[in-house]
Amino acid sequence: MNPLLNHAFDPEEFRREGHQLVDLLTSYLHDCRDAKTMPVLPPSLPDDMLDFWTRDLKNSGFNLQEFYQTLISQSNHIHHPHYVGHQVVPPAPLAALTELLEALLNNGMAIYEMGPAATAIERVVLRWLAEKIGMNDQADGVLTSGGSAGNLTSLLAARQAMSGYNVWDDGAADDSKLAFMVSEEAHYSVARAARIMGWGEKGIVKVPVNSRMQLDASKLEETLTNAKDRGLKVIALVGNACSTSTGTYDPIDEMADFAEANGLWFHVDGAHGGAAAMTEKYRHLTKGIERADSVVIDFHKMMLTPALTTAVLFRNGQHSYETFAQKAEYLLSSEAKKPWYDGAGRTLECTKKMLGVKVYAMIKLYGDKLFSDYITTTYDLGQTFAGLLKNEKGFEPAVQPDGNIVCFRYHPDGFTGDINKLTAALRKKLMDDASFYVVQTNVAGQTFLRVTFMNPFTTEQDLSALLNLVKKLAS
Numbered sequence: 001m002n003p004l005l006n007h008a009f010d011p012e013e014f015r016r017e018g019h020q021l022v023d024l025l026t027s028y029l030h031d032c033r034d035a036k037t038m039p040v041l042p043p044s045l046p047d048d049m050l051d052f053w054t055r056d057l058k059n060s061g062f063n064l065q066e067f068y069q070t071l072i073s074q075s076n077h078i079h080h081p082h083y084v085g086h087q088v089v090p091p092a093p094l095a096a097l098t099e100l101l102e103a104l105l106n107n108g109m110a111i112y113e114m115g116p117a118a119t120a121i122e123r124v125v126l127r128w129l130a131e132k133i134g135m136n137d138q139a140d141g142v143l144t145s146g147g148s149a150g151n152l153t154s155l156l157a158a159r160q161a162m163s164g165y166n167v168w169d170d171g172a173a174d175d176s177k178l179a180f181m182v183s184e185e186a187h188y189s190v191a192r193a194a195r196i197m198g199w200g201e202k203g204i205v206k207v208p209v210n211s212r213m214q215l216d217a218s219k220l221e222e223t224l225t226n227a228k229d230r231g232l233k234v235i236a237l238v239g240n241a242c243s244t245s246t247g248t249y250d251p252i253d254e255m256a257d258f259a260e261a262n263g264l265w266f267h268v269d270g271a272h273g274g275a276a277a278m279t280e281k282y283r284h285l286t287k288g289i290e291r292a293d294s295v296v297i298d299f300h301k302m303m304l305t306p307a308l309t310t311a312v313l314f315r316n317g318q319h320s321y322e323t324f325a326q327k328a329e330y331l332l333s334s335e336a337k338k339p340w341y342d343g344a345g346r347t348l349e350c351t352k353k354m355l356g357v358k359v360y361a362m363i364k365l366y367g368d369k370l371f372s373d374y375i376t377t378t379y380d381l382g383q384t385f386a387g388l389l390k391n392e393k394g395f396e397p398a399v400q401p402d403g404n405i406v407c408f409r410y411h412p413d414g415f416t417g418d419i420n421k422l423t424a425a426l427r428k429k430l431m432d433d434a435s436f437y438v439v440q441t442n443v444a445g446q447t448f449l450r451v452t453f454m455n456p457f458t459t460e461q462d463l464s465a466l467l468n469l470v471k472k473l474a475s
């Protein structure tokens with residue numbers, strides 16, 4: 001036996017290193033929970049970081065546990081209660097542990113025989129989610145690798161179902177000017193899907209937003225008429241549940257009415273906030289989501305799952321078979337009735353991770369309540385923070401938040417300079433300080449700080465500490 005290969009597959013070394021890694025990660029999780037003095041971000045200049053790892057690769061000698069430790073210290077600490085940056089969830093630790101199992105089993109999932117249990121589990125998880133958001137048993141879909149892939153998958157299905165000809169097999173008709181309508185607050189992956197489909201910028205018809213950055217439903221009629229007058233064939237309407245930048249929800253139910261009345265496919269990008277449909281308290285924000293033709297929900301945003309795990313649900317499950325209708329005969333059954341269990345016919349991926357397994361483990365371990373408790377807790381933090389902003393002099397929210405994303409800025413009394421420049425400078429100082437991770441965004445042409453409460457252990461005291469830090473840095 002080749003000694004190197006033998007070493008690489010040594011089960012006992014796996015056991016030894018694995019136990020040590022779990023101990024290391026356990027201490028790390030304790031540090032994140034307890035040690036608020038620990039910075040949220042590592043010192044990080046891109047060129048320095050590249051230099052470090054370039055040199056490290058050339059160094060002789062390597063200790064796996066030291067490598068793990070170094071990697072932790074150079075990474076963002078998502079489990080730290082002061083991590084209020086981008087929409088990345090601190091995964092439930094046992095979901096991460098389950099991912100280790102998935103990584104080692106590595107069943108490919110393109111077709112049933114490549115991942116039997118994981119294929120069935122994926123379907124069970126999708127059915128479970130469809131029911132939780134109020135869809136009936138006609139719903140079906142796929143798990144895919146991220147919300148961007150999910151939006152593309154949904155919009156490809158919309159195109160195939162609504163273009164009026166077989167665009168998948170025959171290619172785009174020269175004279176077809178297909179388009180969809182969406183607010184300007186949509187995630188860029190929605191516009192990118194239109195461009196990938198070859199529609200260019202004209203394929204994205206922007207519906208104006210109101211002062212809360214929600215799609216203004218009163219403008220739908222006029223926008224559609226104008227698009228038709230320009231010779232566009234609008235096939236779909238896309239709603240944000242919620243938008244990435246400000247976290248506000250479009251009027252989903254009203255949009256469903258409009259789509260229905262005008263024969264449009266209705267897609268809901270619920271990558272971040274679609275799962276709020278599972279909560280008592282915030283369900284109203286997603287009212288009508290069950291009427292959508294397609295819905296995307298990221299488990300790796302508001303459902304405690306390591307990235308990437310995205311559900312694409314179709315209200316009429318048959319549509320999920322049309323998205324990628326082309327045959328790959330060596331993999332896929334060519335029978336007319338497509339079997340539910342050969343996933344590659346319905347996803348962008350051929351080989352796919354065993355995406356549903358960790359979600360299934362969480363449902364069984366903790367019950368559905370885990371997800372609604374998590375969403376409710378983090379959305380409540382959004383309301384708490386909005387209350388603090390109101391009571392603290394000088395702070396202004398961009399919009400009243402719906403959920404756990406809040407945009408705000410500090411406008412001290414008597415400040416007459418450029419507020420956008422001040423806000424950008426403050427964000428830079430916050431990054432240098434590294435005790436909180438806060439990002440920056442643009443709302444209606446104005447610069448704002450943006451926080452997303454992803455950690456259910458962030459407290460009101462943490463939020464007050466953030467506002468105090470902003471004031472201190474501004475002075």
Ligand SMILES: Cc1ncc(COP(=O)(O)O)c(C=O)c1O
Pocket residue numbers: 087145146147148149151187189242243244269270271272298308310
């Ligand atoms: C509303 C929305 N849609 C889609 C995406 C893209 O999701 P992913 O990062 O999983 O590709 C995001 C990511 O932030 C998002 O907020």
